[in-house]
Amino acid sequence: MNLFSKNAKLKSLLDNLHLENEKQLIFQARSQFNGTDEEFQELLAKYNVYNPIEKGKLLEEYKIKIQSEELALSVSSEMGLFLFSTAMIAKPKIILELGSSIGVSTLYFAEALRQLNNDGYVIATELSKKKCDIIQKNAESSGLDRYIKIFQGNVFDTIKNINEKADIAFIDIWASGYLDIFKAIRHLLKTGSIFIADNMFSAGKDAVPFKEYLDKDETVHNITLDFESGVEYGIILQQ
Numbered sequence: 444m445n446l447f448s449k450n451a452k453l454k455s456l457l458d459n460l461h462l463e464n465e466k467q468l469i470f471q472a473r474s475q476f477n478g479t480d481e482e483f484q485e486l487l488a489k490y491n492v493y494n495p496i497e498k499g500k501l502l503e504e505y506k507i508k509i510q511s512e513e514l515a516l517s518v519s520s521e522m523g524l525f526l527f528s529t530a531m532i533a534k535p536k537i538i539l540e541l542g543s544s545i546g547v548s549t550l551y552f553a554e555a556l557r558q559l560n561n562d563g564y565v566i567a568t569e570l571s572k573k574k575c576d577i578i579q580k581n582a583e584s585s586g587l588d589r590y591i592k593i594f595q596g597n598v599f600d601t602i603k604n605i606n607e608k609a610d611i612a613f614i615d616i617w618a619s620g621y622l623d624i625f626k627a628i629r630h631l632l633k634t635g636s637i638f639i640a641d642n643m644f645s646a647g648k649d650a651v652p653f654k655e656y657l658d659k660d661e662t663v664h665n666i667t668l669d670f671e672s673g674v675e676y677g678i679i680l681q682q
């Protein structure tokens with residue numbers, strides 16, 4: 444049984460959002476690829492069977508950069524289910540999400556909180572006003588709005604107004620900001636809090652300072668999972 448599929452309305456909304464996200468990514472990659480359609484299809488086929496670390500290198504080799512203000516850049520359904528499952532195990536009250544885009548990962552967390560029924564909520568943070576409006580719309584249409592608090596603006600400013608300690612932090616802004624945002628939210632993480640950062644491989648060199656910092660930090664336990672676009676998975680050992 445998959446607990447997530449209990450909410451059919453949400454599943455159908457997310458299926459559409461994942462599909463749209465994939466189309467956007469392919470369109471963006473195609474616009475940066477210097478070659479024929481046939482060569483592009485070959486590249487796509489290769490990309491789909493590569494493991495995460497090779498995917499990052501492939502994008503670098505072809506100088507394809509998918510970071511863009513305009514795109515949703517949502518987590519995949521596999522990553523979403525991973526976030527959902529983590530929340531179901533950890534039973535968090537507060538989930539702090541850094542970089543929510545149009546709220547796909549937010550919805551996976553919110554559904555876990557709905558099922559846990561423990562008064563928990565996700566703090567969703569996003570720079571773009573347009574994307575925040577879409578998070579609100581998606582949250583309402585899936586009946587999950589009471590589990591989501593949206594903060595629009597630069598997350599480095601937003602964080603100054605947040606006092607709640609987080610049980611889970613999900614870091615998904617542009618990877619060049621991972622280390623700074625981790626330092627900025629460190630006081631909001633307590634012993635036992637889980638932190639997860641996406642795109643550790645696909646972000647290439649941008650994620651390296653964060654990774655090197657964590658590897659030397661004796662107050663955390665962290666590993667990089669060879670999954671999706673490379674996922675840093677950590678636990679705070681000492682506040």
Ligand SMILES: C[S@@+](CC[C@H](N)C(=O)[O-])C[C@H]1O[C@@H](n2cnc3c(N)ncnc32)[C@H](O)[C@@H]1O
Pocket residue numbers: 512515516517518541542543544545546547548549568569570571574596597598599615616617620
């Ligand atoms: C990879 S997307 C997040 C995807 C989202 N977690 C999901 O799975 O649905 C990264 C988002 O971070 C936002 N972002 C980047 N830097 C930011 C900042 N300094 N403050 C707030 N949002 C930021 C971008 O606007 C973008 O929408």
